[in-house]
Amino acid sequence: MKFLLVNVLFCLFATQALTQPLYMTRNGKVFFFSKTPVENIDAVNNEVTSLLNTANGEVAVAVLVKSFHFDRALMEEHFNENYMESTKFPKATYNGKILNLDKINFKVNGTYPVEVGGDLTLHGVKQYQTATGTLTVAADKLEAAAQFTIKLADFKIQIPSLVAEKISETIEIKINCIYAPKQ
Amino acid sequence: MRLNNKPRVVFTTLLVALSTAGYAQDLMNMLDQETEKQKKPDYVTATFKTTRIINGHSVENVARGVLDFRISHRFGFLSSGVYELFGLDQAAMRMGLDYGLSKRWMIGVGRSTYQKQFDGFTKYKVISQVADGMPVTVSAVAGMMYKSLKFDTPDRENFLTSKLYYSAQLLVARKFSESLSLQLMPTVIHYNLATGINDPNDVFSVGAGGRMKLSRRVSLNAEYYYQIPGHQLAGTQNSLALGFDIETGGHVFQLNVTNSTGMTERSFISETTGNFFKGDIRFGFTISRVFTIVKPKY
Structure with a gap:
C-alpha cells in the first residue's frame, strides 16, 4: 500500500515536473526576404504560434500562410493565389528539436547560441531544415531568434519566367518568438 | 529482497512511462489544439481577379490605399x-x-x-x-x-x-x-x-x-x-x-x-x-x- 502511494505521488511529481517546461507564443513573427537586383520583396507574419518544451528541446511552430502581409496588396494576392496556394495548403509548420540543448541552462539568464533541426512543411512539401540563432533566457520568458534560407524549387513553388528576375530563387526566413510559460 | 524488488522497479518504470506518455503526445498536435481555440474567420479571397467581371462590377475591391x-x-x-x-x-x-x-x-x-x-x-x-x-x-x-x-x-x-x-x-x-x-x-x-x-x-x-x-x-x-x-x-x-x-x-x-x-x-x-x-x-x-x-x- 505504502509502495503504491509512493509510486502515485512520484508519478504526480513526474508529470508535474513535465508540465512546467512548456513555453508558448501566439504572436511570434516570421519575416521573409527575396532579394534580386530588380526588386526586393519582404513580408511579415505577426501571428506565429509556437510551443517550446525546455525539457527535451522540442519545438513546434505553425503559421497561417494567409496571415503574411506585404507592402503591396497585389503581391499578397499573388503570394496566396499563385505561389503558396494558401487555400490548398493553409498552414506552414516546423516540427523540430534544439540540437545543442546541453549547452543551454534554462535556470541561468543569458543569451545562448542555438541550433535547431527538424521538418519544415511548406506548400505541402516536407523537408528537413536546420536553423541557427539565439535563445535568450530571462525571468518568466524565453526569446528565440533564428534564421535560415530555403530554395523555392525544393518546395515545388514555381516562378514563371515572366517574373523570374523579380523573385529570388532562395528566400531568407527570420523568426522571432517571445515565449511565456504555458498556463 | 532483491527478487521482490524487481517487479516493483518495473512497475514504477511502467507507471512513469504511462504518466509521461500523455505528454509524449506530439507537440504539434498540442499546438493545433491551442490555435483551434482562437480561430479567426477564414475570409474567402480572390472571388474574381479584378473589380469588374467584364463590363460590370464584381464583388472584388481594390485594397486600401x-x-x-x-x-x-x-x-x-x-x-x-x-x-x-x-x-x-x-x-x-x-x-x-x-x-x-x-x-x-x-x-x-x-x-x-x-x-x-x-x-x-x-x-x-x-x-x-x-x-x-x-x-x-x-x-x-x-x-x-x-x-x-x-x-x-x-x-x-x-x-x-x-x-x-x-x-x-x-x-x-x-x-x-x-x-x-x-x-x-x-x-x-x-x-x-x-x-x-x-x-x-x-x-x-x-x-x-x-x-x-x-x-x-x-x-x-x-x-x-x-x-x-x-x-x-x-x-x-x-x-x-x-x-x-x-x-x-x-x-x-x-x-x-x-x-x-x-x-x-x-x-x-x-x-x-x-x-x-x-x-x-x-x-x-x-x-x-x-x-x-x-x-x-x-
Whole structure:
C-alpha cells in the first residue's frame, strides 16, 4: 500500500515536473526576404504560434500562410493565389528539436547560441531544415531568434519566367518568438 | 529482497512511462489544439481577379490605399466587315481611376468617349464569404453618370439634370471552388429624363456572371444582364459579354467580346442595341494597372 502511494505521488511529481517546461507564443513573427537586383520583396507574419518544451528541446511552430502581409496588396494576392496556394495548403509548420540543448541552462539568464533541426512543411512539401540563432533566457520568458534560407524549387513553388528576375530563387526566413510559460 | 524488488522497479518504470506518455503526445498536435481555440474567420479571397467581371462590377475591391488605373476599349461591330477591319477602325474608350478607401469601401471615377460621359461610383462590401461559414459575399454599388454630349433639342428648355443617370446594384457572389465563382446582380437604373415618350424612368434588370479559372493566371469570364420585360427601353437588347482575364504581374488584361458599346451601367445594361447572335459583337479589352499609394502598416 505504502509502495503504491509512493509510486502515485512520484508519478504526480513526474508529470508535474513535465508540465512546467512548456513555453508558448501566439504572436511570434516570421519575416521573409527575396532579394534580386530588380526588386526586393519582404513580408511579415505577426501571428506565429509556437510551443517550446525546455525539457527535451522540442519545438513546434505553425503559421497561417494567409496571415503574411506585404507592402503591396497585389503581391499578397499573388503570394496566396499563385505561389503558396494558401487555400490548398493553409498552414506552414516546423516540427523540430534544439540540437545543442546541453549547452543551454534554462535556470541561468543569458543569451545562448542555438541550433535547431527538424521538418519544415511548406506548400505541402516536407523537408528537413536546420536553423541557427539565439535563445535568450530571462525571468518568466524565453526569446528565440533564428534564421535560415530555403530554395523555392525544393518546395515545388514555381516562378514563371515572366517574373523570374523579380523573385529570388532562395528566400531568407527570420523568426522571432517571445515565449511565456504555458498556463 | 532483491527478487521482490524487481517487479516493483518495473512497475514504477511502467507507471512513469504511462504518466509521461500523455505528454509524449506530439507537440504539434498540442499546438493545433491551442490555435483551434482562437480561430479567426477564414475570409474567402480572390472571388474574381479584378473589380469588374467584364463590363460590370464584381464583388472584388481594390485594397486600401491602392489606385487602379483602368483603360478600356470597345471596338466596332465584327459584322461591319473588312472595310472597317471588323470594327477596329472605331473604338469607344473609357479611362478610369479607382481607389480603395478601406478594406471594404472603394470609389472610382471615369470618362468615356461614348456620349462624352463622366461617371463615378462607390462600392461597399457588406458581407464577406467565410470558409465553413457565411456562404456569400454581398456588395452594394451606387453609380452616377453624366452625359456631357450637347442636347439634341437646343430649341427647348433643357436642364442639366436631364443628363444625369443613376444606378444601384446589389452583388451577391459565391466562390464555389478555387476555379469557379458565380455572381448575381439585381440592378436598377434611373433616368432623370426618360429617353422616349413610352420609356420608363427606371429600368430593372438582373445580371448573372461568373468566372472559371483555366490556369493560375488565366480565367474565362461571362456576364449577362437580363432586362425585366416591361421595364426596359424600347429597341434595346440584353447585354452579353464573354472574355478572358490574363494576369501578368502588376497588370491584368481583360479581353472580351460583347454586344454593348458603353462601359458604364447605364450604357451597357439598359442601352445595348447590338444583337449578339446576329454578329453585332464588339471586340474589346481592358488594361488594369495598380499603384500602391498608401503602404499598409503591419
